[in-house]
Amino acid sequence: MDNVRIAVDVGGTFTDIALEHAEGMTTKKVLTTPDKPEEGVLSGIKSTLTEANISPSEIKILIHGTTLATNALIERKGAKVALITTEGLRDSVEMAQENRFEQYDINIDRPKPLVPRYLRWGIRERMNVNGEVLIQLEDKSIEQLLPMIDKNQIEAIAIGLIHSYANSMHEEKIAERLSAARPDLSITLSSQVCPEIREYERQSTACANAYVQPLMSRYLTKLDEALQSMGFMCPFLLMTSGGGLTTLDTSIKFPVRLVESGPAGGAILATEIAKECGIENVLSFDMGGTTAKICLIDDYTPQMTRTFEVARVYRNLKGSGLPLRIPAIEMVEIGAGGGSIAKVDGMKRISVGPESSGASPGPACYGQGGLDATVTDADVILGRIDPKDFAGGAVKLAPEKADLVLQKAVGDQLSLDSSLSAFGVSEIVDENMANAARVHAIEWGKDISARSMIAFGGAAPLHALRLAEKLDINKVIIPAGAGVGSAIGFLRAPISYEVVRSRYMSLQHFDPDIVNELMKEMSEEAREIVTSGSDASELKEQRLAYMRYEGQGHEIVVPVPVRELEVKDADTLRELFESEYSNLYGRSVPGQKPEILSWTLSVSAPGQPPIQALTKVDSNSASSFGGTRKLFDPSLSDFVEATVYQRNELGSHAENFGPAAVVETQTTTIIPSGYSFQLNEFGHLVIEKN
Numbered sequence: 001m002d003n004v005r006i007a008v009d010v011g012g013t014f015t016d017i018a019l020e021h022a023e024g025m026t027t028k029k030v031l032t033t034p035d036k037p038e039e040g041v042l043s044g045i046k047s048t049l050t051e052a053n054i055s056p057s058e059i060k061i062l063i064h065g066t067t068l069a070t071n072a073l074i075e076r077k078g079a080k081v082a083l084i085t086t087e088g089l090r091d092s093v094e095m096a097q098e099n100r101f102e103q104y105d106i107n108i109d110r111p112k113p114l115v116p117r118y119l120r121w122g123i124r125e126r127m128n129v130n131g132e133v134l135i136q137l138e139d140k141s142i143e144q145l146l147p148m149i150d151k152n153q154i155e156a157i158a159i160g161l162i163h164s165y166a167n168s169m170h171e172e173k174i175a176e177r178l179s180a181a182r183p184d185l186s187i188t189l190s191s192q193v194c195p196e197i198r199e200y201e202r203q204s205t206a207c208a209n210a211y212v213q214p215l216m217s218r219y220l221t222k223l224d225e226a227l228q229s230m231g232f233m234c235p236f237l238l239m240t241s242g243g244g245l246t247t248l249d250t251s252i253k254f255p256v257r258l259v260e261s262g263p264a265g266g267a268i269l270a271t272e273i274a275k276e277c278g279i280e281n282v283l284s285f286d287m288g289g290t291t292a293k294i295c296l297i298d299d300y301t302p303q304m305t306r307t308f309e310v311a312r313v314y315r316n317l318k319g320s321g322l323p324l325r326i327p328a329i330e331m332v333e334i335g336a337g338g339g340s341i342a343k344v345d346g347m348k349r350i351s352v353g354p355e356s357s358g359a360s361p362g363p364a365c366y367g368q369g370g371l372d373a374t375v376t377d378a379d380v381i382l383g384r385i386d387p388k389d390f391a392g393g394a395v396k397l398a399p400e401k402a403d404l405v406l407q408k409a410v411g412d413q414l415s416l417d418s419s420l421s422a423f424g425v426s427e428i429v430d431e432n433m434a435n436a437a438r439v440h441a442i443e444w445g446k447d448i449s450a451r452s453m454i455a456f457g458g459a460a461p462l463h464a465l466r467l468a469e470k471l472d473i474n475k476v477i478i479p480a481g482a483g484v485g486s487a488i489g490f491l492r493a494p495i496s497y498e499v500v501r502s503r504y505m506s507l508q509h510f511d512p513d514i515v516n517e518l519m520k521e522m523s524e525e526a527r528e529i530v531t532s533g534s535d536a537s538e539l540k541e542q543r544l545a546y547m548r549y550e551g552q553g554h555e556i557v558v559p560v561p562v563r564e565l566e567v568k569d570a571d572t573l574r575e576l577f578e579s580e581y582s583n584l585y586g587r588s589v590p591g592q593k594p595e596i597l598s599w600t601l602s603v604s605a606p607g608q609p610p611i612q613a614l615t616k617v618d619s620n621s622a623s624s625f626g627g628t629r630k631l632f633d634p635s636l637s638d639f640v641e642a643t644v645y646q647r648n649e650l651g652s653h654a655e656n657f658g659p660a661a662v663v664e665t666q667t668t669t670i671i672p673s674g675y676s677f678q679l680n681e682f683g684h685l686v687i688e689k690n
Contacts, residue, residue: 007490013289016484056231065239065261078211079155087122101319131167156186158210160203216255242327244496269489287460295331303330373409377402378422456485461669483666496604510570
């Protein structure tokens with residue numbers, strides 16, 4: 001086969017591998033190795049290639065997504081970073097927005113900056129808002145930084161000067177001098193990683209990039225060398241948080257763009273499935289071992305954002321985390337996964353997450369020394385997981401250990417038996433996810449019950465139907481290869497790159513020559529990166545403007561025609577802005593003057609072909625039974641006899657009914673009574689309420 005491709009998604013608990021080849025797809029799920037993540041990646045790749053009888057030299061492309069950067073930010077395990085900023089402005093990253101995200105908490109905990117105050121150094125220089133030099137940067141002031149770098153054993157530098165988005169000359173000069181004097185120093189320029197207005201967000205993004213850069217550089221370089229030694233000669237591409245693929249060199253330079261790479265792959269998968277099934281509006285539900293991710297997809301397009309937060313001090317509370325301004329797919333992520341820890345609080349309430357047992361030691365049922373009760377332990381007790389065939393048999397579970405920890409953590413304190421303790425844990429984690437989905441939909445003005453759900457990830461099919469019931473969703477789709485859904489999504493993502501520039505312009509004084517020159521520079525930058533990772537001749541370009549009325553504090557996104565602009569296009573942009581403004585707020589504001597703050601331009605190569613079913617689906621075959629198992633029924637608070645089906649032997653369009661468990665290599669779909677299910681022509685499991 002000419003197009004043999006492999007994708008790897010490193011999660012907090014499992015590392016997923018999806019290998020696409022002539023016979024369909026081979027998938028594998030192995031435990032992540034947190035201390036040396038490349039070991040889990042390499043062992044998973046080796047076993048997958050061996051199973052498919054394919055050699056590394058046959059692979060045409062390798063795509064990788066990882067939570068390594070995210071975990072480093074959350075756990076504060078990055079490099080020792082110093083921030084160089086304009087004299088007198090070193091406290092911007094700590095002052096933040098100067099607001100109270102928790103209005104009535106007098107002991108509010110603010111997110112601590114990645115760079116402590118003693119490592120934030122002011123340097124004498126100044127640009128104005130137009131990029132004109134007010135105070136010249138002197139070489140002497142740069143030289144004075146070197147002893148401080150050595151004394152504090154700095155590994156990485158973030159340079160974030162005021163108004164550097166308008167003129168990056170001073171930042172570049174500092175980087176040039178420091179790099180010449182200290183070649184091993186990692187240096188991040190805010191004018192490169194986030195060339196936009198709003199100093200706090202720009203500096204926060206630059207600091208985050210510098211914080212994870214040494215770690216990610218070592219990891220990616222080491223992994224690339226190991227892959228080459230195995231015989232891989234193909235391009236090595238990385239998934240970005242914006243849903244596109246980028247090159248290894250770009251990923252090493254801007255690792256902050258990889259922060260939400262795994263969840264982005266899942267959103268891409270859900271988008272492709274929505275297109276296949278002809279469902280315009282869906283809810284994407286991705287539940288793995290550590291977190292659950294929920295994304296709204298409208299008109300076959302996931303919602304996008306340029307600002308999101310990581311490492312929130314208060315779960316689900318906007319403003320309590322570190323802001324990053326990078327292209328990302330908009331979604332809500334909560335600490336609700338198979339490894340989420342359950343306990344009873346002082347008010348005798350069951351709480352689940354956000355703490356996770358991770359891959360090591362993992363849930364108690366893994367038999368690796370875990371002592372905490374987790375969601376996976378509860379699912380084992382409830383009959384949702386077969387202890388002998390978990391993760392395709394890669395992990396043998398010990399249900400007796402799950403029973404012991406659940407009884408100790410929940411049952412003894414609430415006078416419940418093990419099955420009701422397990423159901424309580426499951427019910428709480430499902431309600432946490434339902435609540436997060438409701439809030440997310442309300443914030444965006446969307447009706448969640450009018451959607452179908454597409455569920456994937458190792459734990460999602462176990463909980464999808466109960467979550468759908470809570471959200472009043474009647475149709476749930478479990479795609480082929482759901483257990484490694486994000487990795488399969490990587491294989492469908494286009495190679496793409498987005499460039500942003502802040503250039504203020506009022507439509508009253510619209511200058512098309514300035515905009516055309518800016519777009520030309522941005523297009524050349526994006527195309528250089530995209531074509532270095534793809535030989536595609538047909539490239540798609542998208543242009544956007546971030547606009548608002550004069551005096552407003554926030555912008556909305558407006559499409560910009562992909563062509564040379566003329567003076568009369570000021571009216572075109574005004575009409576587009578007022579149309580978008582009316583869609584969002586119900587009306588435009590007559591007599592007000594629109595203005596543009598920033599511009600973005602993205603270039604992408606053609607996407608991959610539609611997802612191939614993992615198995616040949618025979619439309620004439622009958623459903624194959626795999627026996628029965630005891631499954632806990634919430635409506636009866638007792639166990640019922642459920643039919644077990646092997647997914648790869650289900651007949652296409654043969655209707656079946658719950659209660660049932662549909663088993664596949666990497667996960668199991670639990671279907672309660674009151675639902676019917678069947679495979680469609682694409683091999684996806686479609687479940688509907690009777």
